Amino acid sequence: TVDEQRKFIKSLENHRHKALIILVFGTGLRIGEVLGLKWDDINFADSTLTVRRTFKRVHLVNNEDSDKKTEILELEPKTNSSKRTVPIPTNVLEELQLHKKRQAIEKLKAGEVYIDNNLVFPNEIGEPTDTRNLTRSYERALKRAEIEYKNFHTIRHTFATRLFENEVPLKTVQVLMGHSNIKTTADIYTHVMPDEKTKAIEKLNSLFYK
Numbered sequence: 001t002v003d004e005q006r007k008f009i010k011s012l013e014n015h016r017h018k019a020l021i022i023l024v025f026g027t028g029l030r031i032g033e034v035l036g037l038k039w040d041d042i043n044f045a046d047s048t049l050t051v052r053r054t055f056k057r058v059h060l061v062n063n064e065d066s067d068k069k070t071e072i073l074e075l076e077p078k079t080n081s082s083k084r085t086v087p088i089p090t091n092v093l094e095e096l097q098l099h100k101k102r103q104a105i106e107k108l109k110a111g112e113v114y115i116d117n118n119l120v121f122p123n124e125i126g127e128p129t130d131t132r133n134l135t136r137s138y139e140r141a142l143k144r145a146e147i148e149y150k151n152f153h154t155i156r157h158t159f160a161t162r163l164f165e166n167e168v169p170l171k172t173v174q175v176l177m178g179h180s181n182i183k184t185t186a187d188i189y190t191h192v193m194p195d196e197k198t199k200a201i202e203k204l205n206s207l208f209y210k
Contacts, residue, residue, distance in 0.1 A: 004147050005158060011145035017137055019099035020121045021155065026092035028159035028177055031152055032056050033082070035129050036074065037120040039100070047093050050085045051077055051178065055128050072128045082178040096120075160185075164192045 005025065012018040024034055032054035041050045053074050060069045077083045088096070106124060107114050115126040123129050135152050142149060163173050170193065174185040
């Protein structure tokens with residue numbers, strides 16, 4: 001809900017992942033997309049970001065001992081539609097600028113062990129952030145804020161829901177979410193989409209004078 005969103009954001013003060021979570025609230029990125037962002041993908045002048053890659057933990061099979069191992073890989077975005085440029089709300093952009101300054105300090109503290117991959121949201125030593133660690137951190141943050149558990153993907157859904165509540169057209173939401181098919185967007189969010197038929201008919205009211 002709107003109240004939960006405001007309460008949660010307020011509770012994130014001084015949280016290491018504050019900028020990341022706020023960015024997803026403001027852009028609707030998937031978890032792999034936000035973790036795959038590099039600073040070159042952020043255009044501060046135009047207030048936009050471009051999705052060019054995604055990070056995903058995948059199972060690798062070791063032929064020698066057949067043990068399953070996992071590794072974080074950089075992959076192409078989910079679909080061609082997922083490769084997109086998304087506007088960043090002004091307040092979110094300001095939070096990103098603060099995050100960049102905090103990251104510079106973190107990098108100095110880490111010293112020689114820091115691996116500079118130019119990632120916007122790496123772990124403490126510059127490596128890709130593990131989605132499992134992020135989701136655990138997010139769950140703890142929800143608990144501290146005294147908000148009922150909702151999975152991380154709910155933040156993406158919240159972004160779309162806020163758009164529909166503010167009467168943003170379905171096609172625009174589809175593009176911002178990176179859905180390849182407008183039917184996907186409509187099927188997921190039918191329950192929060194305004195009743196366009198009712199609104200259209202109400203606009204005819206002025207024709208009927210009493």
